[in-house]
Amino acid sequence: MKIAKKLAAVLLASLMIVSFSACGKKGGAVDNYIDIHINTEVTSLDPQEATDGTSFGVQSQLIEGLTGLDKDGNTEGLMAEGWSVSEDNLTWTFNIRKDAFWTNGDPVTAQDFVDAFQTLVDPVYNSEYAYMGYSIMQIKGSNDVFNGVADKSALGVRAVDEKTFEVTLEYPCPFMLSLTCFNSFYPRNQKFIDSCGENYGTSPETFIGCGPFKLVEYEPSTETIVLDKNETYYNADKVKLDGLRYHVIKDAQSAILAYENNELDYAVIDGSLVETYKDNPEFQVLYGSYLWFLSVNMGNEHTFKGTNPNTGYLRNLNLRKALMRAYDREAVANNVVKDGSIAADYVYPKGLASAPDGRDVREYVDAKTVYADCLYNKEEAYKLYEAAAAELGVTDFDFELVVEDNQQAQDVAAFIQGQFNETFQGHVKVHLKVETKKARLADMNAGNFEIGLTRWGPDYADPMTYTDLWSSFNAQVYDDGTKVLGGGWNVVAPELSAEYDKKVAACKDGSLSIQERWDTMMECEKIIMENAVILPVYQKNDASLIKANVKGIEFHAIGMPTVYRNAYIEK
Amino acid sequence: MKKYIAERLGTAFVTILVIIFVLFAMMQFMPGSPFNDEKLSRELIEKLNEKYGLNQPLYVQFFKYVKNVAKFDFGISYVINKNISINLMLKTRVPTSMRIGLQAVSVGAVIGLLLGIIAALKHNTFWDNLTTVISVLGVSVPSYVFALLMLYTFAYRLGWFPLLYTKTEPFRSSLLPTFALSMFTIASIARFTRTEMLEVLDSDYMLLVESKGISGPALIFRHALRNALIPIVTVLGPLVVGLMTGSLVVEKIFSIPGMGALMTAAIQANDYNVTIAMTYIYSVMYIIIMLVVDLLYGVIDPRIRLAKEDSGE
Numbered sequence: 001m002k003i004a005k006k007l008a009a010v011l012l013a014s015l016m017i018v019s020f021s022a023c024g025k026k027g028g029a030v031d032n033y034i035d036i037h038i039n040t041e042v043t044s045l046d047p048q049e050a051t052d053g054t055s056f057g058v059q060s061q062l063i064e065g066l067t068g069l070d071k072d073g074n075t076e077g078l079m080a081e082g083w084s085v086s087e088d089n090l091t092w093t094f095n096i097r098k099d100a101f102w103t104n105g106d107p108v109t110a111q112d113f114v115d116a117f118q119t120l121v122d123p124v125y126n127s128e129y130a131y132m133g134y135s136i137m138q139i140k141g142s143n144d145v146f147n148g149v150a151d152k153s154a155l156g157v158r159a160v161d162e163k164t165f166e167v168t169l170e171y172p173c174p175f176m177l178s179l180t181c182f183n184s185f186y187p188r189n190q191k192f193i194d195s196c197g198e199n200y201g202t203s204p205e206t207f208i209g210c211g212p213f214k215l216v217e218y219e220p221s222t223e224t225i226v227l228d229k230n231e232t233y234y235n236a237d238k239v240k241l242d243g244l245r246y247h248v249i250k251d252a253q254s255a256i257l258a259y260e261n262n263e264l265d266y267a268v269i270d271g272s273l274v275e276t277y278k279d280n281p282e283f284q285v286l287y288g289s290y291l292w293f294l295s296v297n298m299g300n301e302h303t304f305k306g307t308n309p310n311t312g313y314l315r316n317l318n319l320r321k322a323l324m325r326a327y328d329r330e331a332v333a334n335n336v337v338k339d340g341s342i343a344a345d346y347v348y349p350k351g352l353a354s355a356p357d358g359r360d361v362r363e364y365v366d367a368k369t370v371y372a373d374c375l376y377n378k379e380e381a382y383k384l385y386e387a388a389a390a391e392l393g394v395t396d397f398d399f400e401l402v403v404e405d406n407q408q409a410q411d412v413a414a415f416i417q418g419q420f421n422e423t424f425q426g427h428v429k430v431h432l433k434v435e436t437k438k439a440r441l442a443d444m445n446a447g448n449f450e451i452g453l454t455r456w457g458p459d460y461a462d463p464m465t466y467t468d469l470w471s472s473f474n475a476q477v478y479d480d481g482t483k484v485l486g487g488g489w490n491v492v493a494p495e496l497s498a499e500y501d502k503k504v505a506a507c508k509d510g511s512l513s514i515q516e517r518w519d520t521m522m523e524c525e526k527i528i529m530e531n532a533v534i535l536p537v538y539q540k541n542d543a544s545l546i547k548a549n550v551k552g553i554e555f556h557a558i559g560m561p562t563v564y565r566n567a568y569i570e571k
Numbered sequence: 572m573k574k575y576i577a578e579r580l581g582t583a584f585v586t587i588l589v590i591i592f593v594l595f596a597m598m599q600f601m602p603g604s605p606f607n608d609e610k611l612s613r614e615l616i617e618k619l620n621e622k623y624g625l626n627q628p629l630y631v632q633f634f635k636y637v638k639n640v641a642k643f644d645f646g647i648s649y650v651i652n653k654n655i656s657i658n659l660m661l662k663t664r665v666p667t668s669m670r671i672g673l674q675a676v677s678v679g680a681v682i683g684l685l686l687g688i689i690a691a692l693k694h695n696t697f698w699d700n701l702t703t704v705i706s707v708l709g710v711s712v713p714s715y716v717f718a719l720l721m722l723y724t725f726a727y728r729l730g731w732f733p734l735l736y737t738k739t740e741p742f743r744s745s746l747l748p749t750f751a752l753s754m755f756t757i758a759s760i761a762r763f764t765r766t767e768m769l770e771v772l773d774s775d776y777m778l779l780v781e782s783k784g785i786s787g788p789a790l791i792f793r794h795a796l797r798n799a800l801i802p803i804v805t806v807l808g809p810l811v812v813g814l815m816t817g818s819l820v821v822e823k824i825f826s827i828p829g830m831g832a833l834m835t836a837a838i839q840a841n842d843y844n845v846t847i848a849m850t851y852i853y854s855v856m857y858i859i860i861m862l863v864v865d866l867l868y869g870v871i872d873p874r875i876r877l878a879k880e881d882s883g884e
Contacts, residue, residue: 041836044653126622128606128615147614202655220652220660221836223828224738249735249826253719257727258734438841 089172110159172510285340320532322384679756687764709758808864
């Protein structure tokens with residue numbers, strides 16, 4: 001029948017029309033914008049509300065805090081052009097730049113910082129990062145304000161005059177200038193925010209910034225965010241880019257194709273692609289500082305009331321140390337995770353902070369020598385197991401290892417499972433319990449776990465961001481749930497824990513010199529390692545590809561997101 | 572007929588009520604809460620629960636929820652876009668997904684029909700075999716595989732299309748996802764059309780029509796296709812629904828800011844309100860489509876309508 005031929009012709013023709021009409025230019029970064037890959041949506045542009053790295057990263061191009069990090073990671077003034085601290089190290093005075101303006105022309109004032117600090121700890125506002133104010137910076141009166149005992153006006157912050165901002169603390173804070181880099185302490189133009197009502201931060205019209213870039217395209221949970229150079233920025237002549245474009249791409253394959261196709265200048269790649277790209281000159285490893293570790297639940301009367309024998313077994317030091325030495329951390333990082341992550345034979349991640357003499361924390365204390373008896377060693381691990389078995393009168397153990405449902409975490413857990421099996425010749429087994437991340441955290445917070453693969457990322461560039469976790473306040477496992485990262489070791493080793501608490505307190509109350517304080521924090525790490533309070537696994541790093549002609553992006557491991565204000569594209 | 576329509580509407584309404592209830596119950600059973608994070612302290616979690624009314628008795632939460640959901644007021648997001656109204660988040664996502672979905676259905680239906688007709692008319696020739704191959708591939712290969720293949724071939728290798736969805740070129744950048752999504756529809760429709768057409772073409776009345784001297788397009792479209800269409804309409808409904816689920820993955824691959832992408836993100840983040848909103852919207856869409864198909868049945872094929880009325884259904 002002729003009709004069929006005609007139909008076929010129509011079909012082919014229409015297909016051809018579609019494809020030819022689509023024949024256009026091949027995408028390419030020809031303009032003066034950097035196209036950045038992010039793999040999750042921005043959850044909030046409100047600095048006092050956001051809690052995730054992606055949001056922080058975009059915010060920090062739009063708003064600047066009192067201080068920031070320069071390209072070498074040293075603190076420099078941003079909105080603050082200078083500062084001083086009182087004799088007793090309790091009162092900090094910041095002088096705000098005269099030439100700092102919001103994008104609507106308002107000057108950035110001390111009051112903007114007063115509003116920001118008050119909002120952060122205001123129980124009505126209920127910021128998830130309120131603890132940065134009351135527990136980390138320990139602003140005077142912050143606990144009372146947060147607990148609703150005092151009005152937020154009682155907080156120890158004030159605008160001395162339009163450009164002078166003063167913060168009073170409960171205790172001296174040696175890392176104050178590192179803290180003020182953090183997004184939670186970014187200024188707020190409250191008048192503008194109030195005028196937007198509940199639409200604040202949902203579109204370029206209802207957002208205000210004071211940073212090197214300004215928002216031009218944004219809507220909630222959008223896939224593309226466009227930022228243009230901000231001409232009212234005090235350092236605008238130094239900003240060489242016309243702007244930035246963020247692209248939310250969740251599929252790793254799509255992202256890499258987009259990068260190859262020049263639609264992205266900077267792409268984050270995951271472990272499955274590292275093998276292919278690791279010899280590419282554009283391949284870079286960026287130090288992240290998430291420490292992944294096994295948290296062991298040593299249980300206590302509060303949680304299990306003695307009903308779970310496994311958590312009782314985990315109170316045995318020899319058993320914990322046996323576990324600690326039973327898995328090959330180098331293999332986890334290099335063969336399992338494979339994204340540039342490194343083995344962690346320590347607690348404080350590489351790149352976290354520098355010692356008073358300028359050396360990185362991991363050069364100051366070389367884990368391989370100082371914690372030699374904590375390293376992976378199958379024979380030693382088996383000996384420790386034998387000792388533990390004799391002490392406990394039990395020869396076979398079977399623990400439940402809770403792990404979240406992302407591929408990487410599951411791969412790591414499965415690998416560790418295999419290593420335990422091999423090292424202990426089948427006497428110590430773990431079975432995996434896979435849950436969503438939220439469910440894992442709920443279980444671990446309720447003390448409802450035996451061993452958990454978990455992580456902690458730093459909030460500021462000081463070892464204390466980790467040290468603090470295992471002070472008895474945080475270390476306990478209660479059935480009403482507090483942080484469980486210490487697994488209740490304070491109950492297992494009360495004397496040692498009390499000693500640890502004293503060291504932590506001494507680091508916070510200003511009684512130690514900088515060097516003494518640093519060394520005390522190093523002693524604390526030693527206690528954690530030698531007592532196998534946690535079992536470190538690896539330090540998560542990010543592998544990425546950056547186009548060769550894109551220069552001057554400043555990456556920082558800690559607290560401060562990637563900085564683009566000095567970046568440029570080489571022509 | 573009126574009774575039939577009333578009955579269908581009634582069933583749809585009851586189904587929606589059941590869905591609302593099941594959704595609420597499921598969210599209660601879901602492990603974890605939106606406020607679990609390494610960094611949150613107990614006091615903060617309590618305060619957050621209080622802020623969002625999650626500490627109120629279940630029945631209070633339930634009635635509040637039913638009232639709001641019925642009004643399509645889904646409240647605010649807890650996690651994905653903190654404190655931002657879900658309706659605002661959906662404002663651009665729903666049209667984007669709808670548009671791509673409609674494009675995929677149209678492309679799928681048209682190409683599928685054409686392929687099916689060609690195959691039937693050219694029974695046991697190259698064209699027929701080609702259609703069979705396309706059908707088998709389209710039905711058995713999941714849409715995300717097509718998505719990746721097309722992405723690689725047409726966007727990356729040939730550079731004809733943008734790799735990722737962009738709002739500056741909403742049509743051009745939605746073509747690849749449209750085709751990826753429509754493959755299953757094309758395959759199913761082609762298969763059905765072919766079978767139905769063959770059956771119709773073989774029937775006695777076609778012989779009669781042909782003997783009356785009618786030929787060409789009139790024969791095919793007015794007489795053969797019309798009769799073949801009835802069963803095809805019935806599969807179109809479920810296919811449209813199939814597109815919705817396909818879009819969950821395809822939207823992720825092409826970075827399309829649509830409903831599917833939002834739903835997957837919401838489930839992973841335990842964002843109760845967003846998950847409920849998305850599930851509810853998908854369910855309502857499903858129910859509406861099935862309702863329309865049911866009603867169309869009656870309109871297109873009097874036999875069904877009459878049979879149903881006879882049997883008192």
